[in-house]
Amino acid sequence: MQYHVDGELVPADEARVSVEDRGFQYGDACFETMRAYGGSVFEWQAHADRLRRSCDALGFEHGFSDDELQRRIDETLAANDLDDAYVKLSVTRGVQPGKLTPSPEVSPTVVVIVKPLARGGMGADRVWDGPAVLQTTKTRKPPANSLPPGAKTHNYLNGILAKNELVAGADEALLRDQEGTVCEGATSNVFFVNESGLHTPTAELPLLPGITRSVVLDLAREEGIPVWQGRYSPEDVRTADEAFLTNSTWEVRPVSKVDGLEVGGGPVTALLQNRFDELVERRHYDGERLESEADDGADSVRRADDVRKADDE
Numbered sequence: 001m002q003y004h005v006d007g008e009l010v011p012a013d014e015a016r017v018s019v020e021d022r023g024f025q026y027g028d029a030c031f032e033t034m035r036a037y038g039g040s041v042f043e044w045q046a047h048a049d050r051l052r053r054s055c056d057a058l059g060f061e062h063g064f065s066d067d068e069l070q071r072r073i074d075e076t077l078a079a080n081d082l083d084d085a086y087v088k089l090s091v092t093r094g095v096q097p098g099k100l101t102p103s104p105e106v107s108p109t110v111v112v113i114v115k116p117l118a119r120g121g122m123g124a125d126r127v128w129d130g131p132a133v134l135q136t137t138k139t140r141k142p143p144a145n146s147l148p149p150g151a152k153t154h155n156y157l158n159g160i161l162a163k164n165e166l167v168a169g170a171d172e173a174l175l176r177d178q179e180g181t182v183c184e185g186a187t188s189n190v191f192f193v194n195e196s197g198l199h200t201p202t203a204e205l206p207l208l209p210g211i212t213r214s215v216v217l218d219l220a221r222e223e224g225i226p227v228w229q230g231r232y233s234p235e236d237v238r239t240a241d242e243a244f245l246t247n248s249t250w251e252v253r254p255v256s257k258v259d260g261l262e263v264g265g266g267p268v269t270a271l272l273q274n275r276f277d278e279l280v281e282r283r284h285y286d287g288e289r290l291e292s293e294a295d296d297g298a299d300s301v302r303r304a305d306d307v308r309k310a311d312d313e
Contacts, residue, residue, distance in 0.1 A: 001080055001114070001115075002076065002079045002080055003015040003076065003111065003112060003113050003114075004072045004073075004075060004076045004110075004111065004112035005017070005109075005110075005111050006109060006110060006111075007072070007110070009075060009076065009079050015111070015113075017092070017109055017111065018095045018109075020095045020096070020097075020098065021092050021094060021095050021109050022092055022093040022094065022095070022096055022102065023090065023092030023093070023109060023154050024092075025098060026100070027153060027154040027155035027156075027157075028058065028092060028093045028102065028153075028154070029058075029090055029091060029092035029093065029109075029153065029154040030051055030054035030055050030058065030062075030090070030091050030092075030151065030152055030153050030154070031051075031088060031089060031090040031091070031152060031153075031154060032047040032048075032050065032051050032088070032089045032152060033086070033087070033088050033247070033248050033249065034047050034073075034086075034087040034088070034089065034248055035085070035086060035087065035117065035120065035248045035249055035251075036073075036077055036082070036083065036084060036085045036086075036087050036114070036117075037083075037084055037119070037120040037121065037280050037283075037284035037285065038083050038084065038119075038284035038285050039074075039077060039083040039284075040284060041070070041073060041087060042120075042248070042280065042283070042284070043211045043212075043215065044066075044070060045066070046211045046214070047089075047211060048066040048069060048070075050152065050211070051069075051089065051091065051152075053150065053151070054150075054151040054152050054153060055091060057148040057150065057151035057153075058093070058151065058153065059102070060093050060102070060106045060108070061106065062091045062106075062108045062110070063106070063108065064091075064108075064110065069089065069110070072089075072110065072112050073087055073089060073112055073114075076112045076113075076114050077114055080114055080116075082114055082116055083119075084116070084117050084118060084119045084120060085114045085115060085116055085117050086114065086115040086116075086117050086249060087112065087113070087114050088111075088112070088113045088114075089110075089111075089112050090109075090110070090111045090112075090113075090154070091108050091109070091110050092108060092109040092154070093106055093108065094106055094107040094108045094109050095107065095109070117249070119285075120251070120277070120280045120281075120284070120285075121277055121278075121280045121281035121284065121285045122277050122278065122281045123277075124277065126251075126253075127249060127250065127251075128250055128253050130256070131253065131254040131255060131256035131264070131265065132171055132172045132188075132245050132253050132254070132255045132256065133169055133170045133171055133172070133255070133256055133257045134170065134172050134173075134174045134185070134190075134237070134243070134245075134255055134257065134258045134259070135165070135166050135167065135170035135172075135173060135174060135258075135259060136173075136174045136176070136234045136258075136259050137162040137165045137166075137173045137174065137175060138165060139158065139161045139162040139165060139173070139175065140175065140176055140177060140178055141158065141175050141176065141177050141178075141183045141184075141205075141206045141207065142158060142206065143177070143178060143206055144206045147206075149205075149206035149207055149208055150203075150208060150209065151208075152208060158175075158186075159173070159175075159186035159187060160186075162175055162186045163186050172185045172186060172187070172188060172245060173185060173186040174190065174234060174237065174258065174259075176234070177205055177206055180233065180234075181201070181205060181231045181232065181233065182201055182232045182233065182234055182236070182237060183201055183205045183206055183207040184201065184207040184208065185245055185247075187247055188210070188245035188246060188247040188250065188253070189201075189207070189208075189209070189210045189212070189213040189245065189246045189247065190237065190243070190245060191213075191216070191243065191244050191245070191246065192232075192236065192237050192240035192241075192242065192243040192244075192263075193240055193241050193242035193243070193266065193268045193269070194236075194239075194240050194241050195241070196226060196228065197225055197226030197227060197228055198220050198225050198226065198227050198228065198268060199228045199229075199230065199232060199236070199240075200213065200217070200227075200228075200229055201229070201230070201231070201232060202229040202230055202231060203229065205231070210246055210247055210248070211248060212246040212247055212248055212251060212252075212276075213246050215276065215279070216246050216252060216272055216276065219272055219275045219276060219279070220268075220272060222275075223271060223272075223275065225268060234258070234259065237258050237263070238258045238259055238261045238263070239261075240263055241263075241266055242254070242255075242263065242264065242265055242266035242267075242268055242269050243255035243258065243263045243264075243269075244265065244269045244272075251273070251276055251277075251280075252269065252272055252273045252276050254269050
């Protein structure tokens, strides 16, 4: 594997950043986790926009155009001969003297990491092993006046502490705010379904509104599903008819249990999974499908010619 580090492709085992980099020293950095389908990143512009907002929240400009960052991602995918992949783009404030107060002069460190994933779209294999098992944790989300929840930064200690609480069999944490209101998973956004429609915690809470979350909300509205963004308790999720999680890698992942109680997927989850797969197929693989159909058509013509020739003989 090759990674992209500060404008250069390097073998993965030689990829290095300085020990004086503020991303290493203080978590003073931002990142985006994305998924490439058919050689291009899903919802690239939304990710690029959020990366810029995250850097703004930390008080520095990364200084790169969206086209330049996309070029580095494309080069990394091509160097590893990957069309379908996990993609992580990190931007740190860069190397500075070891003091907490950042310098106004910024020379960002930019790193692109990719890993192979299964093809997405219609009929694709899921990247998760099975439905998620959720556990409500004692670890709470910090309030917005402590850490900006809408910034996707390298400071992930909150999620790590929550994950450390999980008992055997649980694979995602259900995080609440200081008042006990459900916010999100450690690495995902939370949805549930009951008789009144589709629900997800409001972005007014200290949570990171995911890119996939936004896409799924749009798909639900297109299907005429009532959509509610509000304030919910863990009990609301535990007693739901259906529940699922979203993030860029998992896409739409059903939840089987919450705090030991069976929840499971259902028709709404299945519908939104299907709609998401259709969207990915249409955006990223339609050219591949049309080429395949053209090849099938050409094969049919050749087979017909062969039949006519055999009849003539």
